[in-house]
Amino acid sequence: MTAVKLPAVAPAGLELKQERFRVWRAFKRHRLALVSAILLIIFCAIAIFADRIAPFDPNATNAALAGGKPQPPSAEHWLGTDAYGRDYLSRTLVAIRISLVVGLTAVVFQVVIGVGTGLLAGYFGGRTDNILMRITDTFLAVPGFMLLLMVAGILGGTLPALILAIGALTWMTVARLVRAEVLSLKQREFVTAAQCMGSSHWRIMGVYMLPNLVSIIVVAATLSVPAAILTESALSFLGLGVPPPNASLGNMLSDAQQWIRSAWWIWVVPGVTISLIVLAFNFVGDGLRDALDPRTRS
Amino acid sequence: MSQYIIRRLVQAIPLLFAISLLTFAIIEIAPGDAAQMYIDPEKGTDPAYIEQVRVSLGLDQPFYVRYISWLGKTLTGDLGYSLRTRRPVSLEVGDRLPNTLILGASALLLSFVLAIPIGVISAVKRNTAVDYGLSILALVGISIPIFWLALLLLQVFSIQLGWLPASGMRNMRQELTGFAGVIDVAHHMVLPVLVLSFAQLASWSRYQRSALIDVLGQDYIRTARSKGLAERRVLTVHALKNSLLPMITVAAISVPTIVMGAYITETIFSWPGIGRLGVTSVAGRDYPVIMAVTLLSALLIIGSNLFADISYAWADPRIRYDSR
Numbered sequence: 372m373t374a375v376k377l378p379a380v381a382p383a384g385l386e387l388k389q390e391r392f393r394v395w396r397a398f399k400r401h402r403l404a405l406v407s408a409i410l411l412i413i414f415c416a417i418a419i420f421a422d423r424i425a426p427f428d429p430n431a432t433n434a435a436l437a438g439g440k441p442q443p444p445s446a447e448h449w450l451g452t453d454a455y456g457r458d459y460l461s462r463t464l465v466a467i468r469i470s471l472v473v474g475l476t477a478v479v480f481q482v483v484i485g486v487g488t489g490l491l492a493g494y495f496g497g498r499t500d501n502i503l504m505r506i507t508d509t510f511l512a513v514p515g516f517m518l519l520l521m522v523a524g525i526l527g528g529t530l531p532a533l534i535l536a537i538g539a540l541t542w543m544t545v546a547r548l549v550r551a552e553v554l555s556l557k558q559r560e561f562v563t564a565a566q567c568m569g570s571s572h573w574r575i576m577g578v579y580m581l582p583n584l585v586s587i588i589v590v591a592a593t594l595s596v597p598a599a600i601l602t603e604s605a606l607s608f609l610g611l612g613v614p615p616p617n618a619s620l621g622n623m624l625s626d627a628q629q630w631i632r633s634a635w636w637i638w639v640v641p642g643v644t645i646s647l648i649v650l651a652f653n654f655v656g657d658g659l660r661d662a663l664d665p666r667t668r669s
Numbered sequence: 670m671s672q673y674i675i676r677r678l679v680q681a682i683p684l685l686f687a688i689s690l691l692t693f694a695i696i697e698i699a700p701g702d703a704a705q706m707y708i709d710p711e712k713g714t715d716p717a718y719i720e721q722v723r724v725s726l727g728l729d730q731p732f733y734v735r736y737i738s739w740l741g742k743t744l745t746g747d748l749g750y751s752l753r754t755r756r757p758v759s760l761e762v763g764d765r766l767p768n769t770l771i772l773g774a775s776a777l778l779l780s781f782v783l784a785i786p787i788g789v790i791s792a793v794k795r796n797t798a799v800d801y802g803l804s805i806l807a808l809v810g811i812s813i814p815i816f817w818l819a820l821l822l823l824q825v826f827s828i829q830l831g832w833l834p835a836s837g838m839r840n841m842r843q844e845l846t847g848f849a850g851v852i853d854v855a856h857h858m859v860l861p862v863l864v865l866s867f868a869q870l871a872s873w874s875r876y877q878r879s880a881l882i883d884v885l886g887q888d889y890i891r892t893a894r895s896k897g898l899a900e901r902r903v904l905t906v907h908a909l910k911n912s913l914l915p916m917i918t919v920a921a922i923s924v925p926t927i928v929m930g931a932y933i934t935e936t937i938f939s940w941p942g943i944g945r946l947g948v949t950s951v952a953g954r955d956y957p958v959i960m961a962v963t964l965l966s967a968l969l970i971i972g973s974n975l976f977a978d979i980s981y982a983w984a985d986p987r988i989r990y991d992s993r
Contacts, residue, residue: 403805508684509684509687511970511974512681512684512688512967512970512971512974513688513691513967513970514688514925514928514963514966514967514969514970515925515929516925516928516929516932517932517947517951517959517962517963517966518691518692518695518963520932520947520948520951521692521695521696521951521959521963522695524951524952524954525695525696525699525951525954526695526698526699597811597812601814604814604816605814605816605929605933608814608816608933609932609933609936609948610952611948611951611952621816624814624816624817624820627820628820628937631820631823631824631828632828638817638820638824641817642813642814642817642820642821645814645817646809646812646813646814646817649812649813649814650808650809650812653808653811653812654808657808
């Protein structure tokens, strides 16, 4: 089996390096994508070390300091406090962690279902394809947000339930993209060659096809993270996502609604933070698409 | 064509069954049941009384019996009563549906009116500073959560400038009728419509751009140009018309996004529509209303998908569904 090395699957040594170098160069040309990638690394670092860099306990109230009103930024509280005297910087930091955890894990879940469905449907075709694509169509007709509201509101929105629900309601686009790509890969010589040599179905799918799907999966996944983050924050904003007293960018904005007249930091900070995270993912996804997708190459 | 439409309509039926069963099942596994909403606090804790309420609501029956009975009633047009307001669900939904439709239709219209010119400008000036600027703006646009945009607009136009009302659909202080009433509703609608159309605006202008670039590369455009037609005429008569075609599909597949946007926008602006009803019914565990709103949303999504396919075939004679 190892005697036949197929260049389209795994360009050996130098070629692989050249390919990586080309992708990196193409990505680097996209200045905003590069800046966004750095920003994302910073956000991830914040998420990982949130409880260590937070100057205060994010859920510790200080009624004496606040006096029922949000306190403006000061030397001690850099981003002020909310109406309960909780340090707003610390709450923002742990909220960034929640957003990223929800966004990334929901997308992992979505990619696993989507790639599995798309690969099986495209590779086996016929009846399997028919059944799997009919299921995909069914999910596309489901009023996703209403179901998410129900999962969050009625089943008691624990974070894992929320993540599973977001993943389970958003895998369809990935499945369709992967299926279309598999259909075209099936016609390529290296797949025929592998079939002739008697490779099993699983080996063809896993060893020969999957590596060729990586670039579309990476792009689709990167561009799905912001959607998952926005969905979680929308649910939290409506009071059905992350339960209080824990901070999420969505429920911070929800609390901010009543202070919109008097305390600008209360609604500006979480809003700008969500927008920056989402924007960074969108720019990176855009840059990756330009770098990886041969169809958009100029 | 009519055969195709009938086939698609028939396919929608099992889909609606599946969605209603799924919703019913989620409600079933939720902790607590509908009887709690009906219990008279005066007689509160008496087990015999609670049991009596459960029996009167049919909650002593097994899951499938209740589902079938719900299905039978729904098919005959009886959606039951809201647990919260005790009004018929059909009235609760019927009162609010027109409000949501007005909001959604205005937002769709505004998205089209703004997105198409922006997309055309980007396509005509492609790979220039204008195009790059608009493309970055579009990415920024889809990155701003609409509930934050709503707070931003509220802050500027309603609180700082005081130009627009912050919530509701009508002026509460005085009853306005006739033309003044229409103006009043329009005045209340400005902010929610802006917020609701914003998300589409960003992505639609991108779609319009790539559709027009695609068309501009076609042979018949070269023919039109080589005939010596003015560039303006080539663009407006030959290219634009054909590039609008994919926008029908784009609009129809955006319906789920608009539905999701309506839940959030209506809640923030206290707009008395279906979206806000959905959120309050979930928060208040008003199960009959939840079922109705979910099915209505599903119908809307299925209908718009069907509309996309049919209108596409109608507008583009090269597409034939019957031959498949």
